[in-house]
Amino acid sequence: LWVVPRVVLEAFPGVVLLKKKSRDKTIELIVSECRDKGYDGVVLESWSRWAAYGVLDDPELRQLALQFVKQLGEALHSISSKSSTRNHLELIYVIPAPRMEGPNNQDFGPEDLLQLADSVGGFSLMTYDFSGPQNPGPSAPLKWIQYSLTTLLPAKGSASQVHSHMIFLGINFYGNDFLLSKGGGGGSITGRDFIHLLEKYKPSLQWDDKSSEHFFIYSDKGVRHAVFYPTLLSLSVRLDEAQDWGAGLSIWEIG
Secondary structure: OOOOOEEEOOOOHHHHHHOHHHHHHHHHHHHHHHHHHOOOEEEEEOHHHHHHOOHHHOHHHHHHHHHHHHHHHHHHHOOEOOOOOOOEOEEEEEEEOOOOOOOOOOOOOHHHHHHHOOOOOEEEEEOOOOOEOOEOOOOOOHHHHHHHHHHHOOOOOOOOOOOHHHEEEEEEOOEEEEEOOOOOOEEEEOHHHHHHHHHHHOOOOEEEOOOOEEEEEEEEOOEEEEEEOOOHHHHHHHHHHHHHHOOEEEEEOOO
16 A cells, blocks of 8 residues: 655746756655655646646746656655555656647647656546536546547557556546536536435436446526436446556545
8 A cells, every 4th residue: 555645736837947946945845745754655746737837838848847757756766665565755647638629738748758757657647527617518538538548658459558557547436517507507526416416306317328428417496407427337438448558547536
């Protein structure tokens, strides 16, 4: 059993990336925290924040961002783990899923994966939140998951498929309750909310062949809602896909 807490870099990235002293200080803080608390490493999330700040559109800053992740991974690898199952501290890096409409500068691509592969222990691929309140729909369409894996990795069965075991395919253990009225609305729900809706409205579960997800429709005070929530069948389909690729799993989240 590893304990690898999630660390999110939310500060303005220019401060960390442009100044070597700040980069070194940030890495030192993370490594010290792991050493002091007996952690086995960290799960680092920074790419989506860097994208939001526009860092990844600048080739120089993008390279500095990749270098920071490599430097952190190498620093963690240099520290022996107190766990009997690992020789060194580990870095798992969170990456967004590629866009279906085609890649842009903000996407994490196969070249980025290759650059970091020797410095990180794995990549947590965020294949969830495909839809939102303004575009109600499935959480993680199977075709999107397949597209993400195909974009980042060589073809299935390829002799060069050496990095597939480093991918932890994101699986959502939460659902969404979206309003279907003009303007949209709604948001994520947990299992308790899902059971409550089933008991209160007695809806019929429907299977969406296009996304390989279950959903149901209900009306409340004249407003129609669409609820998408993972079921045993939808999870089984995604587990099969991960197994076909030789990938692992990253679950968000149980609570």
